Amino acid sequence: MDIQELVRLVEGKLVGNVDFFSIEGFSGRFTFLNDAHTGDIVVRHWIDSVGVAMAFKKNIACLITQNPKGDAIEMAEKLNFPLIITDKIELANALALSHAISKYSPNSTNIIVTGTNGKSTTSHLIYHILNSSGFHVLTNTDSESEFNTLIDPMVAKLISDEVRKNGELDYLVIEVSEVQGWLGKLMKNHAALMSEAIKPQVGVITNIEMDHVGLVNSIDDVFNEINEVPKVFEDGICVLNYDDELVMRLNAKNPFYTSMSKMNCLNAVYFDEGAIYYKENPILTVDELPFTGKHFIQNILSAIAVCISLDIEMDCIIRGVKSYKALNRRFTKLNDEPLIYDDFAHNPDGIKSTISETLKLLQNNQKLHVVCAIRGSRGVEINQLNAEALAESMRDNIELILSSSNDVVDNLNWVNEEEREVFFNVLNENNVRYVHFDNLKDCLSKVYEKADKKDIILLIGAQGMDPAESVLNEIK
Template sequence: MDIQDLVNSINGKLVGNDEFFSIDGFTGKFTFLNNAHTGDIVIRHWIDEVGVKLAFDKNIAALITQTPKNGALEMAEKLNFPLIITDKIELANAYALQHTIEKFSPNSTNVVITGTNGKSTTSHLIYHIIKTAGYHVLTNTDSESEFNTLIDPMVSKLISDEVIANGDLDYLVIEISEVQGWLGNLMKNHAALMSKAIKPKVGVITNIAMDHIGLVNSIDEVFDEITAVPEAIGDGICVLNHDDELVMKLDAKNPFYTSMSEIDSENAVYYDGEGIIYNGNRILTNDELPFNSYHFIQNILSAIGACISLGLEMEDIINGVKSYKALNRRFAKLNDKPLIYDDFAHNPDGIKATISETIKLLPPNKTLYVVCSIRGSRGVEINKLNVEAIVESMDDNIKLILSSSNDVVNDLNFVEDEEREVFFDTLKENSIDFIHYDNLEDCLRQTYEKAEIDDIILLIGAQGMDPAESLLKDII
């Protein structure tokens, strides 16, 4: 690859050297500055003169950034080092992803998963089924959702590292955020841009709902972000949630449907209340499913639909589903008496679905303690929608406990006064009693001590609830 081809492909501007800096040229690897070796290319949202000097000392091939600051341009000129400036860093990361797949995994069969809810469970389940079937597969889904943003070169690095260490990949399973941004600015058409770079044989769209308030402010904007994904998938198969009205408005060339009720279609898999049906046959019963809650069965259906579309053997698909263990914080059971469940419910649909499923498990005349961490530094709007979802889900048997989690979050997730106040005001307006704790440890300890042996404690929320499991081990 010529450096000018790279510059042109990402609508960039080249400063400093007009050739790759390292003697041996470009290794083909895109990575982070601290991980970079001779001949690699580094992509960073911003870089200063210290970073440019470090790149020079590491003898990397080139630097790509969106925001040069504090003398970065001058240092690149002084050292005659190639610094590429792009107005949209997502173009660089999409290019890196496409180039990495073409160089390191050109023969793999690729799958993309996007949507508002259920992406991680669906992606991880597809990965597990393929791996259980004996194939070499890589996914970017992890329990803390750190690698699924695609706003940096992490996935490109994961792919090249895996192939170099363990040989050619048979499959890539890539989770893509349906809406993405940086510093409050929307990266328009992110999901479609990344899907096109990956060139999937199968794409899964789980649902379309509100999240990422501030980047998008209406359901129509979320739909606009996802609507280009089927086009990016092209002749590949789109696995679509037939129960989602907006998903069904997408224009997919080769659709495969999933549903929680019967569908009269050969290209469909559905749930009939007693198990999962495909081509008129019950392939899995309720007792064989790793989860029995509504939204998790939807995820199972999406994963099965994807694996059928990939042409995997039905026996391998069934064995993979039966043997699946959930990701952390996906309705994970942390304790038996009282029952404690922990779920990464962090947006309105997730909150309503998780509370609804949990209350079905509650014995008569017992209490469900809903312990919710307020989303910190995410804005008033998403917190207002979240608390309204809690209000809609409230029941006479529910007691609501809130935490700001000041003791466990960093400054990027700190709950601002206005975020806390919108929770309090909305609950008071709806005459809903609640208890609030500044610290998560106090919140969990007090709730655990109050709960009787047959009650249920449900932990919900994003970053502010992530450390709950480790704290509870000490408390219990």
């Protein structure tokens, strides 16, 4: 690879030294500036003159950026340092991922998981089943959700670091966002672009629902972002949620189905009458599952389908499912009296599903306290949809409490006045009673004090509810 080929692949423009970069000078690693060493390539969404000077001092092969700030270009020219500027930084990150897999993990079997909900749980469960079966596996899904986007070279770095430290990988399990953007701009065909870079032998499409409003403005937009993904599998297997109408509109060459109802076909796993079935044989009862909510069982079905497609022994699959421990904030129990559950329900489908499943746990004279964090800096549209989902889910035995979580979020997750106002307006128009707190600690203190020991408290929301467990520990 020479620099002109690199420029062509990322559809970029080169400034600085056009003769510096050659295949001998490239270490084979795409990474971050702070982590970079001689011969590495750094990919950054933006860079300024200080960053260019640091890259020059580190003797890296070149920099790729979408947004050169201040005197970055002038500094590159002054230092005679190669700086590539592209309008599509996603091309650079896809190239980084593809190159890392080709160089460090050419013989691994690669699995991708995409869709609106359930990606992290499905990915992590597949990882656990394979890992507990004795295979060397890497996934970008972790308990803190720090690595499960592909808008930077982190996963490429993780792959190179892991292989150099612990040897060749048997499997890669990569979570791929169904919709992705940067600074409010859609990265069109992100899911297909990243999936193509990974070259998966097996993939999962969990469901297609509205999220990332603003980047996409209709369910058709979401469908169009996912529609191209099955085409990258070639002769591989694509696990599809049979219960999702839009997923079933996708054209997959070798589909494998999952369903919450009985299916009369061999290429399917399904849940029926309290058990998971494959080829009409029960393989796991509901009492053996690590969690029993409907959407979580759907995730389990997808993970089992993937492992069957990989020819993993059924005993290993069953043992892996039974021993699985859920990721943080996946209907995690935080307290017994009152019962407190915490879930990363952050879009309409997730909100409705989680409240519905929690209501099933209520017994006579119990009340459900739903504590929801408004999504900060995510736009009016998604907050309107979330408020509508809450309004639709309300029952007489539910008390609704809202938090803007000003005390625990940074400026990237701050709830602005328009977001708060649309949330309130939707609830008021639907005659839903609620209480709002600016700060999460005040919110949780009040709910914990007010709830009876026999009640259930459900915490839902994205970043604004992430610190809830530690805040509750302070309160208790």
